[in-house]
Amino acid sequence: MATSSVPDLFPTLRSGSDRTALRFGDRTLTYADLASLASSLAARIAGAERVAVWATPSLETAVGVVAALLAGVPAVPLNPKTGERELAHIVADSAPSVVLTAPGYELPMALGRLRRIDVDTVADESPAPLPAEPPAESPALIVYTSGTTGPPKGAVLPRRALAATLDALEDAWGWTADDVLVHGLPLFHVHGLILGILGPLRRGGEVRHLGRFDVAGVTRELSAGATMLFGVPTMYHRLAEALDDDRELAKALAGARLLVSGSAALPLHDHERIAAATGRRVVERYGMTETLMLCSSTAASAGSDGESRAGTVGVPLPGVELRLVDEAGADITAYDGETIGEIQVRGPNLFTEYLNRPDATEAAFDGSWFRTGDMATRDADGHVRIVGRKATDLIKSGGYKIGAGEIENALLEHPGVREAAVTGEPDEDLGERVVAWIVATDPGSPPSEQELADHVAAQLAPHKRPRAVRLLESLPRNDMGKVMKRALGG
Ligand code: MCA
């Protein structure tokens, strides 16, 4: 066994335990299997500068990411639905030399020059030894996230940030090796990958991934021993909608130890419907790609006798320093539930930089404090209530962050578009939906809504496509020529 001077990110991997670690459909791996598979793969990719992971919701993605983490090679998870232009950007920016994928996928041209490794999920008879734990500050993952303008930026997340955030959640949620997590989140973002896969593995517990989210899958797994559910508000909204006529679902949710929502605000109405039908309060937590998890309500608030604090995201997690700052840059000291300021944070959970973007990294910080761009108040007992965002140019749809600027740029490349502005509009299911305001090159024959939606889906990603296109003769602009999005309802 290799010795290491740094505590292991996944201590249970060294134990050779035959407990189940991962379950995807009817395929499972024990900790011993996972250690064997991931250490063999780690040996194959050792020394690579970075690896891309074709992050389908599969066992192979989980094994590939764990292998990269064992090898100390930063992994770049890729959304398999990413369109041409966005994928080309991510690959050029992160410059991986290898791509890990489940077998059987035809990978897009943008990945054609990389060495392809099909991830094996049949455990080796004579596995390679587990490598020594890499340094805590070394980069573990590079996760791409949208800003208000320009293409997505790669947030470089060191190992210590992963460990810090997962251990803070252990405290807040009483998360143990006995927990069995069920989720159907995608595996190319922090929520589904770091919390949903690496979280259970760090605790030595089990994760069951549904492949894709559906109400029946949640019911089945929570009725068969799963103890926790992670989801975005759209998923809880769909569960709340189904609860009226689904007693099995109500029973399954009532039996869960913890139902956790995050990535966007869970509307009060859905909180209340779930509490009324199940006696369980959804625990809301707040985080960001760059900062990992920042705030959460505690497990104690989840039971039927738990105090109702719906509408807040709880209190800062252990190790997280949080302050509210007013427009003039001054610290807000009031805990009055009224005074609004920007949330700024620091702590061991933070990213180190945006890859290749020292300018953007510098702009993101106020001294040592990271500017989240989220606006909030604080109650007398420290509960944080998010009331909005500083930028109108960020849209959260179904838990995905979408920058208005990247969609505008893609739309402007379409020959039928002369001017474009993108806003978010309330949507009952997705929280917000993308709306495109277009001035056509030829107003007599504008491009169709479908054509523009397909264009954006092909260039960026299907979830970034406009859900509505509105034609205008001109965009409302101020004296400086800047589009007045508020006049468009954005
Ligand atoms: C899917 N579609 C969407 C979205 N999702 N359109 C807008 N917004 C979306 N969020 C599109 C698909 O491209 C597809 O279009 C059509 O809707 C139906 O696709 P389907 O796969 O059936 O979608 P769905 O099942 O209805 O998806 C809804 C979903 C999904 C399950 C809620 O959006 C989802 O998994 N969201 C999770 C996002 C997430 O993990 N965020 C974490 C990042 P077409 O037919 O044209 O292809 S935030 C984060 O990590 C921070 C740290 C945090 O705090 O958690």
Ligand code: AMP
């Ligand atoms: P992302 O950059 O995709 O990781 O998204 C991070 C953003 O999601 C945060 O800055 C918040 O605006 C939002 N967010 C995450 N969790 C919550 C929550 N529980 N309530 C409200 N907003 C949230």
